[in-house]
Amino acid sequence: MTTQEHAPARDLPPVRRSLAEAVRARPRLVAGAALLVIVAAIVAGLLRTPVYTASTRMSVARIDSTSSTEAGFQDGVANVANAYARLVSARGVLAEVARTLSVPEDAVSGRLSAAALPDSPMFDVTATAGNADDARVTANAAANALRTYVARITATNPDADRLFQDYQVASRQLATARAALGSARRQADARGATPQDADRAIRAQARVDAAQLRAQAVGDLYRQSLSGTASGNVIQILNPAGPAASDRRRTLVRYAAVGLIAGCLLGLALAVAAPGARSRAHLPTHIPER
Numbered sequence: 241m242t243t244q245e246h247a248p249a250r251d252l253p254p255v256r257r258s259l260a261e262a263v264r265a266r267p268r269l270v271a272g273a274a275l276l277v278i279v280a281a282i283v284a285g286l287l288r289t290p291v292y293t294a295s296t297r298m299s300v301a302r303i304d305s306t307s308s309t310e311a312g313f314q315d316g317v318a319n320v321a322n323a324y325a326r327l328v329s330a331r332g333v334l335a336e337v338a339r340t341l342s343v344p345e346d347a348v349s350g351r352l353s354a355a356a357l358p359d360s361p362m363f364d365v366t367a368t369a370g371n372a373d374d375a376r377v378t379a380n381a382a383a384n385a386l387r388t389y390v391a392r393i394t395a396t397n398p399d400a401d402r403l404f405q406d407y408q409v410a411s412r413q414l415a416t417a418r419a420a421l422g423s424a425r426r427q428a429d430a431r432g433a434t435p436q437d438a439d440r441a442i443r444a445q446a447r448v449d450a451a452q453l454r455a456q457a458v459g460d461l462y463r464q465s466l467s468g469t470a471s472g473n474v475i476q477i478l479n480p481a482g483p484a485a486s487d488r489r490r491t492l493v494r495y496a497a498v499g500l501i502a503g504c505l506l507g508l509a510l511a512v513a514a515p516g517a518r519s520r521a522h523l524p525t526h527i528p529e530r
Contacts, residue, residue, distance in 0.1 A: 266511040273510055274503030281499025285492040292484035293368050294375040296383040299478050300324065300361040317361045324475055325354035325363040328386055336385035341378065352382050362478065372484035379481035390474045403462040410455035417451040420444050 263270055300320050327333060329352065337352070338345040356363040365386060367378035421444040427433060428441040 263508065263511060269511050270504070270507030273507035274500060277503030277506055278496055278499040281495040281502075282492060285488075285495035288491060289370055290486045290488040290491070291368050292370070292372045292375040292486050293366060294372070294379040294481040294484035295364040295366045296379045296477060296481045297362060297364055297479040298324075298383055298386070298475055299363075300475055318356065318359050321361050321363045322356040324386070324390060325356045325365075327390065328352050328354040328365055328382060330389060332389045332392075333382065333385045336388065337378065337381045340381045340385065348378065348382075351378060354386075367481070369484070372486070375484035376481045383477050383480070387475050387477065394474050400462065403458060407455065407458045407462050410451065410458045414448070414451040414455045417444070417448040421448045 300317065329349070334345050334349050334352070337348050341348065351368045352365070354363055354365045365379055365383045367375050367382055369375035369378055421441070424437070424441040424444040428437040430437075
């Protein structure tokens with residue numbers, strides 16, 4: 241055995257050289273420890289109860305955007321979808337889901353989530369459970385509860401009552417102005433009317449026109465407030481939740497990877513700590529010939 245054959249091992253740092261020599265001295269110990277830990281990790285993954293996930297795809301059915309640009313409209317759509325998605329954790333939604341499933345509210349609060357799709361009016365309502373059927377039923381129940389909750393909170397417009405009162409006032413003012421105009425016209429058309437009577441009729445007509453415009457404007461605002469709450473179909477279900485997906489395969493892969501790393505580290509530690517490993521690591525690699 242020549243000096244050149246051992247030069248690479250001697251050029252390594254002391255710690256790395258000791259590890260390499262320990263692995264060469266006891267390869268079966270390292271491989272066995274790694275295999276044992278990997279098998280244990282896989283068994284732990286198989287014994288773990290899988291988590292099933294199901295999602296219901298929903299979409300914003302009506303968008304009220306004041307922006308006329310495509311980019312502004314898309315931003316408005318994404319913001320609305322994201323806002324409705326966050327409502328899945330609202331107390332009213334959780335209470336409705338718990339009532340539908342006949343379970344305590346605390347049992348569903350940590351199993352529901354929602355996420356909006358980027359630049360889209362769509363979002364997913366996701367539920368997790370210990371079996372596939374529970375996950376699917378919970379996701380669909382949450383979607384229906386969210387739809388009902390959003391319809392309820394958007395069904396009333398606080399401005400509608402105020403606008404209705406304003407419209408009543410404007411209508412009464414218009415009726416009063418029209419009555420005054422009729423009186424002014426009759427006086428202006430009567431025999432012996434003066435120029436002042438004609439001016440009075442002209443001013444009365446102007447007041448009628450102004451009152452009519454005001455009543456029309458308030459009436460348009462009131463109709464808009466009613467049309468905004470006429471439909472409760474604010475969000476709709478596009479795709480109900482189907483068969484739930486299990487995380488068992490993903491969990492096994494993760495456990496196996498962790499087991500491989502832990503097993504290799506354990507095998508290296510055992511190989512280094514084995515009796516005789518340290519003394520052999522310090523033996524000279526080249527014995528000069530006599």
